[in-house]
Amino acid sequence: MTETLPPRTDRPARGLPTQWNPGEVEAVLYQRWVDAGYFEADPGSGRPPFCIVIPPPNVTGSLHLGHAMDHTLIDVLTRRRRMQGYDALWLPGMDHAGIATQNVVERRLAKDEGRSRHDLGREAFVERVWAWKAESGGTILGQMRRLGDGVDWSRERFTLDEGLSAAVQTVFKKMFDDGLVYRAERIINWCPRCRTALSDIEVDHSEDEGELVSIRYGEGEDAIVVATTRVETMLGDTGVAVHPDDERYAHLVGRGIELPVVGRTIPVVADAHVDPAFGTGAVKVTPAHDPNDFEIGRRHGLPMPSILDEGAVVSGSGTRFDGMDRFAAREAVREELRAQGRIVAEKRPYLHSVGHCSRCDTVIEPRLSLQWFVKVAPLARAAGDAVRDGRTTIHPKELEKRYFDWVDNMHDWTISRQLWWGHRIPVWYGPDGEVVCVGPDERPPSGEGWYQDEDVLDTWFSSGLWPISTLGWPRDTPDLRRYYPTSVLVTGYDILFFWVVRMMMFGLYVMDGAPPFTHVYLHGLIRDQHGRKMSKSRGNTIDPLELIDEYGADALRFTIARGSNPGADMALSTEWVAGSRNFTTKLWNASRFALGNGASAALPLPEQPTDADRWILGRLREVREQTDALLEDYQFAKATEGLYHFTWDEFCDWYLELAKAQLADEATADGTRAVLGHVLDALLKLLHPVIPFVTEVLWTALTGEESVVVTPWPVGAGAPADPAAAARVADVQRLVTEVRRFRTEQGIAGGRRVAARVEGLAAAGLGEAGPGGADAALRSLARLDAPGAGFAPTATVEVALSGGPVRVELDTSGAIDVAAERARLGRDLAAARKELEQADRKLGNPKFTEKAPADVVAGIRGRREAALVDIERVEGRLAALPAERQSS
RNA sequence: GGGCGCGUAGCUCAGCGGGAGAGCACUCGGCUUACACCCGAGCGGUCGCAGGUUCGAACCCUGCCGCGCCCACCA
Numbered sequence A: 001m002t003e004t005l006p007p008r009t010d011r012p013a014r015g016l017p018t019q020w021n022p023g024e025v026e027a028v029l030y031q032r033w034v035d036a037g038y039f040e041a042d043p044g045s046g047r048p049p050f051c052i053v054i055p056p057p058n059v060t061g062s063l064h065l066g067h068a069m070d071h072t073l074i075d076v077l078t079r080r081r082r083m084q085g086y087d088a089l090w091l092p093g094m095d096h097a098g099i100a101t102q103n104v105v106e107r108r109l110a111k112d113e114g115r116s117r118h119d120l121g122r123e124a125f126v127e128r129v130w131a132w133k134a135e136s137g138g139t140i141l142g143q144m145r146r147l148g149d150g151v152d153w154s155r156e157r158f159t160l161d162e163g164l165s166a167a168v169q170t171v172f173k174k175m176f177d178d179g180l181v182y183r184a185e186r187i188i189n190w191c192p193r194c195r196t197a198l199s200d201i202e203v204d205h206s207e208d209e210g211e212l213v214s215i216r217y218g219e220g221e222d223a224i225v226v227a228t229t230r231v232e233t234m235l236g237d238t239g240v241a242v243h244p245d246d247e248r249y250a251h252l253v254g255r256g257i258e259l260p261v262v263g264r265t266i267p268v269v270a271d272a273h274v275d276p277a278f279g280t281g282a283v284k285v286t287p288a289h290d291p292n293d294f295e296i297g298r299r300h301g302l303p304m305p306s307i308l309d310e311g312a313v314v315s316g317s318g319t320r321f322d323g324m325d326r327f328a329a330r331e332a333v334r335e336e337l338r339a340q341g342r343i344v345a346e347k348r349p350y351l352h353s354v355g356h357c358s359r360c361d362t363v364i365e366p367r368l369s370l371q372w373f374v375k376v377a378p379l380a381r382a383a384g385d386a387v388r389d390g391r392t393t394i395h396p397k398e399l400e401k402r403y404f405d406w407v408d409n410m411h412d413w414t415i416s417r418q419l420w421w422g423h424r425i426p427v428w429y430g431p432d433g434e435v436v437c438v439g440p441d442e443r444p445p446s447g448e449g450w451y452q453d454e455d456v457l458d459t460w461f462s463s464g465l466w467p468i469s470t471l472g473w474p475r476d477t478p479d480l481r482r483y484y485p486t487s488v489l490v491t492g493y494d495i496l497f498f499w500v501v502r503m504m505m506f507g508l509y510v511m512d513g514a515p516p517f518t519h520v521y522l523h524g525l526i527r528d529q530h531g532r533k534m535s536k537s538r539g540n541t542i543d544p545l546e547l548i549d550e551y552g553a554d555a556l557r558f559t560i561a562r563g564s565n566p567g568a569d570m571a572l573s574t575e576w577v578a579g580s581r582n583f584t585t586k587l588w589n590a591s592r593f594a595l596g597n598g599a600s601a602a603l604p605l606p607e608q609p610t611d612a613d614r615w616i617l618g619r620l621r622e623v624r625e626q627t628d629a630l631l632e633d634y635q636f637a638k639a640t641e642g643l644y645h646f647t648w649d650e651f652c653d654w655y656l657e658l659a660k661a662q663l664a665d666e667a668t669a670d671g672t673r674a675v676l677g678h679v680l681d682a683l684l685k686l687l688h689p690v691i692p693f694v695t696e697v698l699w700t701a702l703t704g705e706e707s708v709v710v711t712p713w714p715v716g717a718g719a720p721a722d723p724a725a726a727a728r729v730a731d732v733q734r735l736v737t738e739v740r741r742f743r744t745e746q747g748i749a750g751g752r753r754v755a756a757r758v759e760g761l762a763a764a765g766l767g768e769a770g771p772g773g774a775d776a777a778l779r780s781l782a783r784l785d786a787p788g789a790g791f792a793p794t795a796t797v798e799v800a801l802s803g804g805p806v807r808v809e810l811d812t813s814g815a816i817d818v819a820a821e822r823a824r825l826g827r828d829l830a831a832a833r834k835e836l837e838q839a840d841r842k843l844g845n846p847k848f849t850e851k852a853p854a855d856v857v858a859g860i861r862g863r864r865e866a867a868l869v870d871i872e873r874v875e876g877r878l879a880a881l882p883a884e885r886q887s888s
Numbered sequence B: 001g002g003g004c005g006c007g008u009a010g011c012u013c014a015g016c017g018g019g020a021g022a023g024c025a026c027u028c029g030g031c032u033u034a035c036a037c038c039c040g041a042g043c044g045g046u047c048g049c050a051g052g053u054u055c056g057a058a059c060c061c062u063g064c065c066g067c068g069c070c071c072a073c074c075a
Helices: A022-036 A065-083 A098-113 A122-147 A162-177 A231-236 A291-300 A326-339 A377-388 A399-407 A459-463 A478-483 A493-510 A544-551 A553-563 A574-596 A611-632 A636-664 A666-687 A692-703 A723-745 A774-782 A818-843 A846-851 A854-880
Strands: A049-053 A087-091 A181-191 A196-198 A203-217 A224-228 A239-242 A256-258 A265-270 A282-285 A343-357 A365-374 A393-395 A427-429 A435-437 A486-492 A517-523 A754-759 A795-801 A804-811
Touching (some): A022 A122, A022 A553, A022 A692, A049 A065, A065 A087, A065 A486, A065 A517, A065 A544, A098 A122, A122 A553, A162 A435, A162 A459, A162 A493, A181 A291, A203 A231, A224 A239, A224 A282, A231 A326, A239 A291, A282 A291, A326 A343, A399 A493, A544 A553, A544 A574, A553 A636, A574 A636, A574 A666, A611 A666, A636 A774, A723 A795, A723 A804, A723 A818, A754 A774
Parallel strands (some): A049 A087, A049 A486, A239 A265
Antiparallel strands (some): A181 A196, A181 A365, A203 A224, A239 A282, A256 A265, A427 A435, A754 A804
């Protein structure tokens, strides 16, 4: 729902429309930036390099809020560095996302044409995926432009590009030669639906309901009871294992026992892996379908028949279950065992951990299979060491532990995938069992009987090379020399293991110990307004494009930055984005006011600034310093929040209001225009990295210059803090607030001017009348007129300021609401008494006065004094109130 | 089973040893010549529970309760 408000004023502010309309302007501005080449890096510039490589979005579809988070934070960092004079490069690109993309295209193919990839054949299918990539990739690039991503489009990369493919092939070859990749028959995770091997982290475990069935193997004295959650695997049992020290079974070790249903005799072996306290202390051993059993089988030389393939019992198992689906087989085998009286016990439901394919949720089948692996131990050790010795730092630091736990306990990485979309493994097999790995510039062996490996590499293999391959490796390019190691990696903590660790391993390996990035910043996940994970099935996802359409890209970016605390998830709702949109509107209107009143950044700052001037210039300096410190520490939320409050609560609510009086006085008008221009200029620059569009329009209107994108960061903006001036402004604020409160309690309309006499300003150290003085400020902000003829005060507002009491006598033109005033003063009195009581309690404790630091004690004493003064003042006012008239 | 983290205003979250905060929501006023996507004034919290340390604890320690996440070859 968009409301268009009628313009309330048509005073022109240097061509600025009365309303900020992001939808009309953003695309134009973005194209202008790109055309101007602002985002293009120049390794020969001589400026210090700053580089971030994008976490490449998958070409599976379109960007979601998680990407918007990556992009916002990266853009904030990059735009700021560019303004700080760095040769800033944000390198864009996309990931082919092997299995994910292949699945998407396969599903579409099935839905639209009722065909499988096998119907098309490898070559034609891969062509289809490329077509999809063109379409989906285009969508993503368009979305990045909508977000305002300041990326260097001339350096855009894709993981299946020629150059990146060469990098993949080169690394594979190097690792092959170094013995870091190997081909072996191991138990791997097989997804029967995707029909490919998966690495360990592509398997999600969940507690599922199943069954635990205890089966008696053997007869009589030789009988052993084993328990299993997967009855059907007993078809592939080749042994029963017991603990070596388990006396219950000692007599059976080494002997044969008959495997029911199948009828073959299998040995009882002693293996320390078995926990004698668990269940019966005896385990059935299915080496081809369980990682533990595989190890046991290996230690004892047991046969390893595969009895399940592609999710069904293999034909040729020699049983009547041949070809039966694995879950049907589970039931059928169980019933057969039951018929034979073999089932001793059953527990159902039985909760246990079951692996699922992270892509399609199908139950994973552990399977003995010939695959390619990366020997990770040396790589992982190097990855751990680089963080341990500080070559790379992880923010927030708490996530380091997770990183170490992972790299220090990593299993070998299964990298071959039985897919078609990806980098084909560059290995050729010869007729006599030759295995030849081929580099990118080498010709593969040809001739009778030679063929290339059918499989492709895990998509994370190429993503892991992203920071080096995108910069040109294996060629020795200026970019690589200039931007590697990259400055920061910004990504979600959820892909720490998938991606960050792999990049560390590869980067260190390929680049001789130079890590791929100096810092890693891990942000949290975006959740819905109640902190729940966003998911399509829950129906609580929000499309970033819809938010941009309704509120503007700046609003979305501001919301994300404002909610991003290191490592913590953030809840996002349209209300938050609307609030951010309101902020951009506020900034817009404040700028219009300033411009409409002749603000200029080119004017010299006043030689005799007012207190308000000194205060806001001092605050500006502090805010700039604070913003820098926070952003250096990746505290996006706090940095953004600080700018929000400075803009709204200080600049708009107070300085602009104070400026109105100053502008009306010739003595201060020019100075005020200069201060307004100066503060606005710096503020727009500080906000630009977060909200680039609106700040660009406003800043160019203010300065008439080309673009805020390439303007220097406002390091010297503002002035050193002036605590005395700031204290006087704080006093004025208190005064104004107290008078406003009185007016509200008395029901005096906000716009109505009230005649008033102000006493005690000079004595309180606030000066008297005069340009930029406290009196003028108070009268302007509290809407007080000078006492004219016939001034007849009906009420007094008295405020005890640090320098003394100030009395404001008001002529409300008639009797005041005594009850309301009594209530207001009563609340003040209660508060003051409570303060006094608290202070007395502390000061009455000798241990406190003895042990607490002197400044703390002094602070409490000060508060006690102030409370006493307050109480006296308020009691005086209460006593002076006229008697309440009796009313019903 | 191991590890990490979180429980603070109705909601989402900051604060992490010395006067309980923000945004949104809510109440009451208000077309106050930048802004009603606004302005002004308010209401709202035994800071999960119980102990302990300390002159002083939302903040440090211990235990408990509740929730979340990560890791793990629990047959």
